[in-house]
Amino acid sequence: MSWQFNAENENKFQDLLKRYPKKNSLALPALWMIQYQDGWICEDAMKFLAKKLDTSPMDIYSVASFYTMFHLQPIGKYNIQVCKTLSCKLRGSEDIKKHIENRLGIKAGESTKDMKFTITEVECLGSCGTAPCVCINEDYIQNTTPQMIDEILDGLK
Amino acid sequence: MIKKIESRNFNIKDSHVLQVARQNGRYSSLEKLFSMSCEDVLNEVDKSGLRGKGGGGAATGGKWKLVPNPSKKPTYLIVNADESEPGTFKDRQILEYDPHLLLEGIICSSYALHAHHAYIYIRGEYVFWAKRLQIAIDEAYKAGIIGESVLGYDYKLDITLHRGAGAYICGEKSALVESLEGKRGHPRLKPQQKEPEWFFGCPAVVNNVETIASVPYIVENGFKAYREFGTEKSPGTMLFGMSGHVEKPGIYEIQFGESMSEFIERIGRGIKNGKKLKAIIPGGSSVPVLRADEIEGITLDYESLKAHGSSLGTGGMILMDESVFMPDVVKNLFEFYHHESCGQCTPCREGVGWSDKLMGKILDGHGTKKDLDTLLSLSFILNGKTICVFAPSVAYIIDSYIGKFKDEFYSLVK
Structure with missing residues (x-):
């Protein structure tokens, strides 16, 4: 098996082991580490984790596939997540989505050919008071306007 | 306040x-x-x-x-x-x-x-x-x-x-x-x-x-x-939220038992752009909706909202003005619940997706009165037959929205 944690993640994993009554709890934290290391979660990494947690690869796959934030396929460098739930919709999230789609020439759910951008429609980001909200990778953009989107996308290399 | x-x-x-x-x-x-x-x-x-x-x-x-x-x-x-x-x-x-x-x-x-x-x-x-x-x-x-x-x-x-x-x-x-x-x-x-x-x-x-x-x-x-704060049965304070069509959305801490309409007017500064309030979801999308004419006399505590047929929930209110078409709101909420159903119980896994599809069909103009009947009967299937309260929330949505804004839903079907 070729996949391995890098040294930093291995240390983190060992530290976390001490903080839970059973190591099963480490499934989510470890899947996060894998995703941060590779950008997505490949089959080899899941097999690696299964060994570490004394469980079957199928169990790990079943967990990883349940949570929407785990990417089981590679995605664009910048994942543009547009909140589409009610509070954002009432304050214009659809216009924001269309603006991003037009600008990048792809639809929500697709990635640009150079794998730089992916547009995802997501459910409530918990930013209803500062709607509409867009989250690029891990950063929230709140009270979003098309101008803000343009400025930010211009700045992304 | x-x-x-x-x-x-x-x-x-x-x-x-x-x-x-x-x-x-x-x-x-x-x-x-x-x-x-x-x-x-x-x-x-x-x-x-x-x-x-x-x-x-x-x-x-x-x-x-x-x-x-x-x-x-x-x-x-x-x-x-x-x-x-x-x-x-x-x-x-x-x-x-x-x-x-x-x-x-x-x-x-x-x-x-x-x-x-x-x-x-x-x-x-x-x-x-x-x-x-x-x-x-x-x-x-x-x-x-x-x-x-x-x-x-x-x-x-x-x-x-x-x-x-x-x-x-x-x-x-x-x-x-x-x-x-x-x-x-x-x-x-x-x-x-x-x-x-x-x-x-x-x-x-x-x-x-x-x-x-x-x-x-x-x-x-x-x-x-x-x-000393709040009411006898709902003591203390809570962080209430306002979002949607309100002039000043945000989180405000008030004691339980304050008037809902006063909270919206005084703290939220009323409805955005001077429009009229049409409907309000009092505590997160999972609770029954209230029409604007129903909120008179409601105080923000568990008992009052229950007595008025809804629930305080998380205290996160979503306000909607007169321009909102309720079937669109229901479709939006169905999409949310369809996406988030964990898939463990059949009534929820199948029922929420079915509701979402039916609502899509109705909004596309292909719906019939029978579809609305099916939707209402789905509420019965969803309510109280699953492990958690996720599916009942969807049932409340079906019942409260179609019940309170009947005309808008029936205007869409043949």
Whole structure:
């Protein structure tokens, strides 16, 4: 098996082991580490984790596939997540989505050919008071306007 | 109208930094805490009438008393920061502006429960807030506030932050524990009699962030001081939120029992662009909707909203003005619930998706009256036949929206 944690993640994993009554709890934290290391979660990494947690690869796959934030396929460098739930919709999230789609020439759910951008429609980001909200990778953009989107996308290399 | 207990430090610059937090009274309840016995703290919280602020409104003291005492196995406190109910964005204010209030609350609550390890389960999307909270936890460890000995007292407490990964259902307490055990977030069957949650077979209490953040005030000032706010059955204050078509959306702390219309007018400054209010969802998308003409006389507490056929829920209100077409709203909510159903129970997995499809068909202009009948009969299938309250919420949506805005739905079908 070729996949391995890098040294930093291995240390983190060992530290976390001490903080839970059973190591099963480490499934989510470890899947996060894998995703941060590779950008997505490949089959080899899941097999690696299964060994570490004394469980079957199928169990790990079943967990990883349940949570929407785990990417089981590679995605664009910048994942543009547009909140589409009610509070954002009432304050214009659809216009924001269309603006991003037009600008990048792809639809929500697709990635640009150079794998730089992916547009995802997501459910409530918990930013209803500062709607509409867009989250690029891990950063929230709140009270979003098309101008803000343009400025930010211009700045992304 | 505004009463600041939990939000007292929100406007102070750098209030999330330990030094500033301490200058502004954080961790000041601990001296009194450790002069009391664990049982006294539990009784104090019980007598305060503090109710869970994550949506259910269950008595906190009652929940805590379910933990066996003494317990042969270790007890755990699990803090639910998996805030993802549409319209709700209150816990993140605590995490952003006063994370040390939460940690102080965790210390008080863990002490009362004889727990020596607390987990905070935060939703995966809240990366900024998870980082901020982790910094606060690290600061607290370094300053000896948590760890081997809490501020030199004979009490050990560890706090671990655990990130979710984007599943709404993990906000349900038993699904949250499943997820914390490293599994899919499937809610557990509820026992016939009330029990604590079980984390790897050990007793655990799951409480919302805001509930835990209310505890230090009660410990420091006593249950009577807390009961001075709010009503007899809904004591204290809560962080109420407004979003949607309101002039000043945001989170505001007020005591229970204030008038809903006054709250919207005075604090939210009314409906955006001077339009008229059409409908309001009082406490997160899972509660029945109210028409504008129904809110007269409603006060913001559990009892009043229940009496008016809805629920206080998380206190996150979504306001909609006259331009909103209700079938669009229902479609939007169905999409949310369709996406978030955990898929464990058949009525929910199939029923919510079916509702979503039917609503799409109706909005496309291909619907018939029979489709609306089917939708209404789905509400019966969804309500009370599943493990958790996810599917019943969808049933409330079907019943309340179609019941209250009949004309709009029937105008779409042949």
